[in-house]
Amino acid sequence: MPEPAALLRHLEAMQRIRFFEEEVTRLRGTGDVVGSVHLCNGQEAVYVGACAALDLSRDAVFPTYRGHGWTLACGAPPHALFAELLGRRTGINGGRGGSAYLTAPEHGMYGENSIVGAGAPIAAGAALAATFDGSGRVALAAFGDGALNQGAVHEAMNFAAVRRLPVIFLVENNLYSELTPIADMVRIDKLFRRASAYGMPGARIDGNDPEAVRTAVAEAVRRAREGEGPVLLEAMTQRIVGHYIGDAQHYRPAGELDEAASAEPIGRIIRELLAAGVDQSEVDPVVARVAREIADASAQALADPIADPSTVLEHLYA
Amino acid sequence: MPEPAALLRHLEAMQRIRFFEEEVTRLRGTGDVVGSVHLCNGQEAVYVGACAALDLSRDAVFPTYRGHGWTLACGAPPHALFAELLGRRTGINGGRGGSAYLTAPEHGMYGENSIVGAGAPIAAGAALAATFDGSGRVALAAFGDGALNQGAVHEAMNFAAVRRLPVIFLVENNLYSELTPIADMVRIDKLFRRASAYGMPGARIDGNDPEAVRTAVAEAVRRAREGEGPVLLEAMTQRIVGHYIGDAQHYRPAGELDEAASAEPIGRIIRELLAAGVDQSEVDPVVARVAREIADASAQALADPIADPSTVLEHLYA
């Protein structure tokens, strides 16, 4: 059983992401944020658990378009993310990336990717660099269940396995690819089993438990740093919101969302904390602090100046 | 133990391919055939065994650039193939396809493919059509060991598995991808094991024994026709020539080629025939007949008129 202090840290990190996404939902409703936005509500434990096992001063994370949570878990400031989604000059990429293609290398987040599966070979490349530069870097490629059916992911896993690259392939199995159940798109829905085809270890983990994720990723990091090669981890989780903001989720069977809501990691970790004897009065301030932090960050970003169109031709080339 | 008559038929079919390839080698030497040519000497049992299990009036074969053997095993006339390689008007594709991109749909051969792995999704598509047209067609995609690392093959296998398409994925594992050993490019060199990732059966078979190939493919055909879905077969074989004509094969370890030569399917089947009590005098006429057939076909093709450049813009569109 982990220390309550560790659980409280996880709670804080997950709650930050949750409040962030809720505020993004609001801002999308007001029209301040525009376009397609993919929220990660319900999947926070994956990001928080994994990042707790990484050394982000040297390790590198490559998430998907559903990457706000990863970026925050890596330690990027909420203000710069809000500003990015709001198209502000102060955005973490000055408005160039947007919700789906954020980059925050200063925090170990080397780019969301909006092309399903495309981050996997790039992460393998980052790991390849590590085999030459003595950094001990481990790269973590995160992608969805559906991404496993993309050719590039297959190529990346074989490439990494054969060269024993220090990379972790982490599947966020939230049961759906957009509006389609993964169970209808594969014959074997234990996706971690694909690892054996490449001769690397694979395991399924509880993706709603940050400690379970942390432990599994920590072991994968250890292996990777010691030159034992890649691993495929399948974190079972669910999004408790639509694929994108506005998705009515008619495709989800009755009851599924309710069940997912009762299993989601934030309520669960609070229940665990209370069960471990922590008092509600220790939990509340953490939540309140993060709520304030997010509200402030959003307000500040909203007050920031719009991105400057006169810069739009800069940085295409060196 | 198969009937001697069946073995003699296999011998004839394999010998036809071998003599064809030897004549192509000669024609490449004289400069009558130009460009990159991939011979299949040593792998003939795969084609002959598989085609013996197919009903080529409705089934469809999709080989690679190393496809002379497949095309002949499907029953295409050697003359039209020589003419194709020689760029003659009488070529099976009028000179448009060449050695590496032949098509002979009238014989169930629906196109070599010069893009590694690209035939696999197309074969899946042919099988998809079969699920609607009541033809009972089975599609067979053949590709090399190295092709298994190509994204398109992965996508095709999952797609076929999930839709239970009547398609057979047949790997010709000749141990090399061009000049590189497959053993260096994968961690698990039992390639058939990849099948389990997709939830389909996989098996390794003796690719130098046409009867073993025929038996395995026949069972795969039965399954496919009965709606049980795809199969991955890994036929172990070796090419006893270079990847392309002119390849000096410096990359092959000492002794390997000699061993391969002593295991190659034509010598082996003759030994089996003799062991089964068939007399050399029954074997010789078969070989002699095919030798004559190939020599005649080549001579005839050489005498044919060169492809007509004035037709070169035809048939781009309907």
Next chain:
Amino acid sequence: MPEIKKLSYAEAVNAALRRALEERPEALLFGEDVGKPGGVFGVTKGLHKLFGDRVFDTPISESAILGGAVGSAMFGRRPIVEIMWADFFLVALDQLVNQAANVRYVSRGALSAPITVRTQQGSAPGACAQHSQSLEAFFAHIPGLRVCLPATHQDAYDLLLSAIWCDDPVVVIENRTLYHAGKQEVQLGGEIRPFGGAAVRRPGTDVTVLTWGAMQHRVLDAAERLAGDGIDAEVLDARWVRPFDLDTLLGSVRRTGRLVVAHEAHTVGGFGGEVVAAVAEAGVPLHCPPVRIGAPDARIPAAPALAGAVIPTADVIAEAVTKAVHA
């Protein structure tokens, strides 16, 4: 029995798909989320219910989708598949360029691959650089393919049907900003026209502005403003970039003596270059040098304020036309 209905662009596409599935029993419709969910943009809504197994969802496997289309088309099916964004073609372009485009030619007509690939492209507010490109120039460069960009509700219906009925591989490039942007009267059930042919969207005498895709609406806006300034622009919608209707363009340019080409794609290497070059080769005398309007050398940024500085606006178009006419 032609009938007229008020439909959104997305509904017009849906109506065309429905008609194709009704009239062509060999038609199949598949792609990511196009079956049960009815498409991420709702374009294929209801079709799985109506046509059952002929309309189905696929894994996120663009090579399998396109290869599955090519293979099934070779055997008499008439697959209509979706690549959700043109940007995603880039993971599987082989199946279109090296496979579909070659089948008929190499077999001298013994085989063919009459596939229809619907996609949609372009920038939309907030969309990232990997979901914003306009790639028609890639497809237009490939002999063996046909390529259209329906930009009106009626064309969304008509061109898609022409594509499906065409015996060649066709890429139909739609635009997601048009899908739900309002209803218009669409004539359904009419005769299916052969592919090809530009459309005059606004007749004019002073300058020919050729465009295609969603950009045409900005061009028409610009033309209205120019009319206020006494410049009478003729607006042509290419509709098909392969085959490109050069004759209609040359006829117009011969009358107006001025040519502006406007597209959303990057100017450099865009299909506008092809058009200008073809007119120059034809030796049509012009009163002023031709002008291309497109996205400058940049990636497409997500923030609307930034994207707005890259994708040509009606203002930019009007200004460029004015400058050309007064040159």
Next chain:
Amino acid sequence: MPEIKKLSYAEAVNAALRRALEERPEALLFGEDVGKPGGVFGVTKGLHKLFGDRVFDTPISESAILGGAVGSAMFGRRPIVEIMWADFFLVALDQLVNQAANVRYVSRGALSAPITVRTQQGSAPGACAQHSQSLEAFFAHIPGLRVCLPATHQDAYDLLLSAIWCDDPVVVIENRTLYHAGKQEVQLGGEIRPFGGAAVRRPGTDVTVLTWGAMQHRVLDAAERLAGDGIDAEVLDARWVRPFDLDTLLGSVRRTGRLVVAHEAHTVGGFGGEVVAAVAEAGVPLHCPPVRIGAPDARIPAAPALAGAVIPTADVIAEAVTKAVHA
């Protein structure tokens, strides 16, 4: 310490790779068969022996190769990778266009992906339609990339080094018919020049013929024949199509008053269109309409007699130039 050596084109490439691996310890070289076997064309021979693990073979996984390049470049390596044929790019173009080209722009320079991708393209006797395309127009259309086509032995060495030293993603398009077609003197070890810049291969006064890639040798043949007929053609080798050296071209066309562009790629949608359009936009007065020479609408057939009717020959070029000059 520059030195001059007699080398084949392939050896010149090899020498450039060797120098890059020597002088840039962060350089890596990988791709299918490029390591131990030394490449299917023998271009990378000996480099694995010399540089060990920095030169290695990969699975047949173009997405992994290009993605591996992008990822390692983001972390300070300088990967030089090979896509064996330009046609094979089509299975993995995403990694170049959606990934490599975006990295620097979207991160505003915080990250970059300085990869060099060597490939080779074009038709050669007997090669099939899937091994014969000329695809430079695709790459030239993508802001964020740089693209060159070395056609001389010296350029095989120089341009590749410029590419590797360049801090942007660069596609270097070689040509397999040149690799072993004879030795020439190549100056090795000189200063590494910045990318960009066309070259005058033959000065002339009557007509400017712009070309690039292996086609230049046919253009030069044609120019010699034309000289016999009293037509003095200036032959320019673009060398880089992105960035394209428009200034040099405009200077030449202003002098000659005539423009012919010849390339091996398909004419329609080819980069020749960009060039002609750019000259037309510049308003340079011409004595006759510009002319593009390229492959007509067809796939590339394998038989030499057929391919010869598709790929422009020196005869075709000479005839077109003659016609233009006498127009």
